[in-house]
Amino acid sequence: MPNCPRCNQFIDIQSLSCPYCRIPLKAYGHSGIPLHRAIGEASLCESCTYNADDTCNFPQRPHARECTLYQDISQIKLGAKQNRNTNSNFFSPASTWVRRNQTWLLLLGLLFISFLIAL
Numbered sequence: 001m002p003n004c005p006r007c008n009q010f011i012d013i014q015s016l017s018c019p020y021c022r023i024p025l026k027a028y029g030h031s032g033i034p035l036h037r038a039i040g041e042a043s044l045c046e047s048c049t050y051n052a053d054d055t056c057n058f059p060q061r062p063h064a065r066e067c068t069l070y071q072d073i074s075q076i077k078l079g080a081k082q083n084r085n086t087n088s089n090f091f092s093p094a095s096t097w098v099r100r101n102q103t104w105l106l107l108l109g110l111l112f113i114s115f116l117i118a119l
């Protein structure tokens with residue numbers, strides 16, 4: 001459950017505004033889209049992926065205090081690290097190869113079975 005950026009109370013992820021302090025939490029007119037807000041002095045852009053890779057062309061960059069597209073760069077790095085950890089197990093290269101060559105393996109299996117039947 002997320003916390004309200006203003007009053008820090010636990011709130012429902014679907015809430016359009018905080019039930020305690022009434023701060024809007026979703027983008028105006030787009031009730032499904034979360035509205036990210038800067039906490040403290042730093043702007044959102046300072047920790048945003050789209051600022052880091054220079055792909056954002058929003059006029060409020062680099063001083064955005066509110067943004068619907070904000071993507072926390074630390075979460076992306078964490079996700080990439082976790083992916084690397086899960087991919088580094090011993091069987092991973094073999095299973096990846098099998099997944100990629102599934103069709104050929106199936107054909108080879110069918111050929112082998114037909115060969116056995118023919119004998």
Ligand code: SF4
Nearest residue numbers: 045048051056058067
């Ligand atoms: S997407 Fe929003 S938070 Fe991210 S760099 Fe652009 S304006 Fe800043």
Ligand SMILES: [Zn+2]
Nearest residue numbers: 004007018021
């Ligand atoms: Zn609140």
